[in-house]
Amino acid sequence: MPNDPRPTKAQRRDEARAEALQLRAQQKKKERRNRTLAISGLGVAVLALVVVVVYILGQGNKPLLADVARPAGTTITGGIPVTKGAPAALSGDAIKTTTGVPVVSVYADFMCPNCGNFEKVNHADLDALQAAGTIVLDYHPIAILDASSTTQYSTRAAQTVAAVANGDPAHFVAYWDALFTNQPTEGSAGLSDAELATRAVAAGVSQSVVDTFSKGTYTPWVAKATTQATTKDGVQGTPTVLIDGTVWNGNWTTAGVLKSAIESAAKG
DSSP, rough: OOOOOOHHHHHHHHHHHHHHHHHHHHHHHHHHHHHHHHHHHHHHHHHHHHHHHHHHHHHHSSSSGSSSSSOOOTTTTTTTEETOOOOEOTTTTTTTTTTTEEEEEEEEOOOOOTHHHHHHHHHHHHHHHTTSSSSSEEEEEEOOOOGGGSSHHHHHHHHHHHHHHHHHHGGGGHHHHHHHHOOOTTTTTTTTTHHHHHHHTTTTTOOOHHHGGGGGTTTTHHHHEEEHHHTTTTSSSSSEEEETTTESSOOOSSTHHHHHHHHHTTOO
């Protein structure tokens, strides 16, 4: 059988060129595929980053009390508003502002001695103003002094107040007042659970509501309301008073000063 003729120099050159062109085409195809995969991967990464950023921003704007059991009639910022001796009307999660009267928010801790003094000086004026419908009195029970008792009294007391606001709002103000009457000394154990129940009953709270105190239903609410107050509402200590959302820095230790500030706000 005759041998295959050897390819000429020109044929070998053409074959080498064809092979090189094929290899180059394969390389370009591979590069395009890798580039496409890289772009796709980058797109997925960017999309994932956008989702994460949107989630974080959404969480940052999400009200702190949105995910806890809230007492009926309370605001999304942890307020318990009353006016004319009854729970104030809400518009969604906020106090109705169409009434045209000032909203006076009072942040207090039941272990705080200054809060007790504040109540002695100003409670009668505030109660009269809300009873007359001159203001909406927006109570904020918070717990910043749990470490100042041996039983986390601030949280325990605030939790029972929330339970009364939810189940027997007609006696809420009376029970609030009762907790500042003969107030426990800061640093003590505070009132026991049995003593809290006794004061509630004496303030007119129904026994069925008092029986719910032991469940601690609103303990998470107290924690979130406290965080709301200290991180978003400008509360740096108790008592703190806000008039229409602005911290009032007047002298509450002198009778009548706060009342005058509120009446000025009511006049416009």
